[in-house]
Amino acid sequence: MDNLKHLLNKRIHVKITPEICLDGIFTDIGDGIVVVFDGQRYLYIPLVHVHKIKLSKSNEEISEPNGFLLTKQTESISYHTILTNAKMLFIEIHVLGNQSLYGYITDVLNDYFVFYSPIYKTMYISLDHLKWLTPCNQNITPYTLNKEFLPVRPSITIASASWKAQLKKLENNFVVFDMGEGSDKIGLLKKIENNLIELIAANGETIHLNLTHIKSVHVP
Template sequence: MKKLLSNSIGEKLKLKISGKKAVTGILIDIGSDILVLFDGKDYLYIPTAHVHDMHVLETDEITINPPNESPNFEHQDSLSLRKILNSSKGMFIEIYTSGNQALHGYVTSIMNNYFVFYSPVYKTMLISLYHLKWLIPYVSDLRPYGLGNEKLPLIPANISLARSLEVQIEKMAGELIIINLGEYYQAIGKVASLENNFIELVTAKQDNIFINMQHVKTIHFANK
């Protein structure tokens, strides 16, 4: 991908992203597994695994002025998703995983196949790296929802973290959790077990349902 797009840096592109999303912008940079697009306002850091297709736009198809400033994350060597996430720790960012709702907050920890994200709305969240569609850093003088330090403190999550999301879920047996922002009611329940890549949840009416880990994008705690 990097070699394929290296000659397109500075071109205006339209990309179709997983989740039936389309984004347009100027290609700023390309790394081993991520590209940087400037849409006229923000820098979008997009994992290439979620790019379904792309094409170069004609000059008159869209008007986007080139950025006046450098990308928000400085990097001295090759660009990658993990390096960008590490650079974003403690910075306010917007991330998108699915649906029509973006998440706002900051990264606190990065593990093997997930990262921990603090949202002023949902509090501590576990985000699957595989399902991260894009990341947008805030400009330096903005804060989510205009909250001050007393409402949005920059403190790491006070939980013991496993290296993988699967092991982390096993450790959460007995916890009440919400999966994928509760996009359907059966994605809310108490963790009973994890077996054969399926999470067993006990629902409010004490039914047992099983959710495939491959489709788990976000997890947050109902009582934390």
């Protein structure tokens, strides 16, 4: 991390995926995470997804960083503390493709977190696949829903400590992986063994998926 500190408070260009690049002021760095202010919001980006960081060539003005932070100025940050500090706050997260999810982190476990989305309800998201998160305006609610329509509370079901163990608890349930990206990501989760998922599709076909590459799961 020390070899990036000379870029702090400078305008940088960050490549996260071949399709996602961000420009902004590099405001902080910690264990497994970097923070960039893009002129409107703070983006918390796990280092595992940073392909490249360099000084930006953009001449577009960016205002001085302001807005809602997930840390105190004196706090040393890490990927885990950012997720913990974001619990029960209205946030936007980016997990796959060009889709953003809006909602609330309700629990943070060893290698995944539990996320409540008004659209998908309770979701389980692998820490390995979160591209970035940003806090939203805390004076509004997702889709301007009244709070009585947002049952944001920890599930009465105790979440397992690990991603694999949590998914094994969903065996013999209908599941949607990766928000249904592709027809082979929806079906009956038959079993998980040796990091391979056995999924039964609607037409009865058996599909085997690599658990390592699954980004999110929810039960419809």
